Amino acid sequence: MKKLLASFIRLFEPKEREERFQSSDSIVTEGPARRTILQYLAGAMSGVFAFLYIPKLFVKDLLNQHSTGKVQLPKWGMVIDLDKCTTCGGCVVSCRAENNVPIAGADQADKARMIFWMDILVEQEGEYPDIKMRGMPTPCNHCENAPCVKVCPVGATYISEEGIVAQIWARCIGCRYCTTACPYTRRYFNWEAPQWSEEYKNQLNPDVATRPKGVVEKCTFCHHRIRKIREQAKIEGQALTDENFRYLPACAQACPAKAITFGDLNNPNSEVSRLKKSPRAFHLQEELGTNPKVTYLRSAKWKE
């Protein structure tokens, strides 16, 4: 089946485009020319396959191109080290840029209708001068036992086989049950149609669809980046290791303190699995039993 797929892809590989790419400006770092075309193709195909309900095994085979033969799907997770994080907000803006998160504007912001796939939660206690405060970058926790998925009346949200809590924007009817159900408030409703000036439209990431008015949107763990890196690895015939995924999502990539780590929780040797065992590890609202896949490491004390 893999071979068949490979030949199918080769069929659509445009040779003259590659030549043109190679003759292009030599001062640039070359990105994979084939990547985007393949991505369109892969996007199309995964859609088609899902439609036709292709046997699960095949889907697994397609998704699990990086593993070493054994069919075990990864389970994506994230670890955020609060001892390193300085709440600079780099992750927030990086996420916005990568995922075409719309700008609310001053008036909507006053109504608290801003959208943040990645936001900084703030905790504060005490009075001057004995004040304690903490900021935590919070993406969707991608709970294993996700309350938002349970309440969706139309099946617009589901947990993918790799553990990502995904949202099908086209299927969402905007009832906002999920935004209410999410204990982490990580789901956002589009109160208005996104507005970008003609100039800003240049910046939109073609890998991520924009969302219309009236649907709920959320973090995807930069799913499109995972897919992209797999396709590229397949083309180059290279195996993917934990290192390739470690700082893959836009938030993790941007973090100047390298406080955000991403990876496969099913892989016992991955960095996230290692960090998750830290004595400093905790989850947000553990008592709810949502079983989040985002783990925090609390900030340590000096000489601890």
Place this chain on the structure above:
Amino acid sequence: MKDNKLTRRDFLKAAGATACGLSLTSCGESGDPYSIKKPPVSGDKGLYKGYEKWVASSCAMCPAGCGIKVRTVEGRAVKIEGNNECSLNKGGLGPKGQSGLQVLYDPDRIRNPLKRSGPRGSGKWQEISWDEGISEISKVLKKLRDNNKAHQLAVMCGHSKGSIVELWRRFCQTFGTPNFLDTTLTSEGSIKQAMFSAMGINDLPAYDSANASYILSLGAGLFDSTCHGIHFIRTISMAKRGQPGRRAKIVHAGATYSLTAIQSDEWIPVKPGTYDALALGIAYVLIKEELYDKKFIESSTYAFDKLSERIKKYTPENVEATTGVPPKDIVRIAHEMANYRPAIAIVDTNSTLTSNGLEIARSAIILNALLGSIDRPGGLLIQRDPPLLPWLEPALDEFAQKTTSEQITNNVELLPENIIKGKPYPLDALLLYYSNPLYARINPGRFHRAFEKIPLIVSFSPFMDESSFQSDIILPDHTYLERWEDVIPAPSVGHPLFGIRQPVVTPLYNTKHTGDVIIELAKSLGDTIQTAFPWNDFKEALLYRISGIYKTKSGSIVKEDEEEFLSSLFKNGYWESSEYKFEQWADIFKTSSGKFEFYSQNTAEQFSDTLEPKWHGDSSQYPFYFLLHKPITYAEGSGANLPWLQELGNVLRKTFWDSYLEINPETAHKKGIHDNESVRVESSAGHIQVRVKLFAGIPPNVVLMSLGHGHTQMGRFAKGIGKNPKEILVVNTESPGRIIPLCGTKVRIEKIKNGKDSR
């Protein structure tokens, strides 16, 4: 063949559309209002659908100069990421750096050279050609020179490093004016002066914070906003969690509970602007208990006896009276600093905002010297410069040699008074390069009045900021993603690092590189000015300088062929030499004794004994210290036109699209003020109306306001948002060392009676 191609595209389109609804991401190419830009027509400029490339360049959103890689798709820049290889930021990039795309694609950019067609400030502009614009300026400048008034030209430059700055200096020098005004000195000046008096180095210090065991921040904004921002975030998180078995302690002494305080292990509340007394109090303990680095003090310092004499009065008890820090804390910190070496005391531009800024910077450097942390691993480093080739000294004609050397002002903040008085001489032409005095200077209304006295004002800004709006001619520069430039980052890593900035996309509008404009202007003026600028364009001048790096054949790029070297440099985006030799004291100290000087022999300014900062305003009338905060998002106002930063707002206070006055809840309660209500903030210089945010991290006698808002121009996203606290600052000319402090004003606040004030 052609038919084939079309079929394939159509197939992909159809397949993509099917996938849209079902897969998480989609290729979205439908005609609805949310659609993503249409792909280029095949063959147009070598682009085609899906064409993607990454271009390495350098960030320009703050002076840190991080390496970046920009993802472009079909010729459009869609994402900026940190350059993983560049040792300055190692792939990280802060919120400002990420927002660079909105600088490029700002809908309110100036797209053509403009000439005023109505009275100043009327907003009536007429588009002109580049030749017209340049010849018009050239005419005025020629006339100035002909009338022996060359010195009446001033250039205000908002950058402190790089070849364009050098070009401006060269232009001023050959033209015959001493008035090259570096506006960065208003914030960096005190630290640079302190470095110069102690070590003879006219630069900011670098800090090896990654390897330090103990970091004392003296009011520094390590994680708030500083010109080494990303470097501090990266290295201090390394110092905390980078090496197994090692964890540094971060102590922040500061007036308010800032981002830096939150992320530190200990916050020491200090009275506003008394960091110098605290540093000297710690130094007192180190000297008294002989905990200082004796070897370094004996071999490489000068006038230690004078220091130990002077320091006698800074007993922990005396220091407590000034700073409010309990003596036992001062002694404990001194002991900890002595025991956990390497230890550093960090000052940055946030520390030195008060009238005693110079003293604060100096005391911190003295403390570092006592700890033996100068030019040692984990200490205060001296930034080594990249080996750029200097241009040849320009030949000066008789006129340029004879011209006055007296600057119109020795501090930009005092410029308006001098212009209005016409003393020492009037100003006939003002060129503004990355400087916006009508917004960014203290009490900008003064500049409004001064502008009326200047016959010609030219702005090179790509944005319609306040000063450009009041100027006569605007020659818009490219934004940083469209131009060539050399980047010498603000001192941070210590070792020589050079970043290249190159066009990521082809310039969007009819803008022009200011470097090219300077060269054309020089050519049009003829004579020695022309010969001093022998290059065809800025890039040629730049490549000449870079050849210096190539010739050293060392560092991260070593190539036999210069072409190869350049193509590697453009591909990597940076060059660095990781070699840093520590303890080169004999070489780096450029003082007259060749040693670290506790008591400077070369500078006129010596220690002042009045350590407490001066505050303008009577305590009974104006009871609150008015402190200013530089948030990481806008620093000093350059990011207000970027919606991403507006929507990030004040990260921990959760305020967006507006500026707030932060106030202690107790104080607010006493005055009957509630969260989000409007108050009138009044100083002796004026008043503003602003909303209030209660925050327990503010001392009862202090109110805090962030810089960056309150633009009256600067495009649709910045205009009319928030208030500019600089409008009510008093110009305090009494401080030593030519410093006009930002924080030196006391205010009173009053609740606005009749309900809510609109933003």
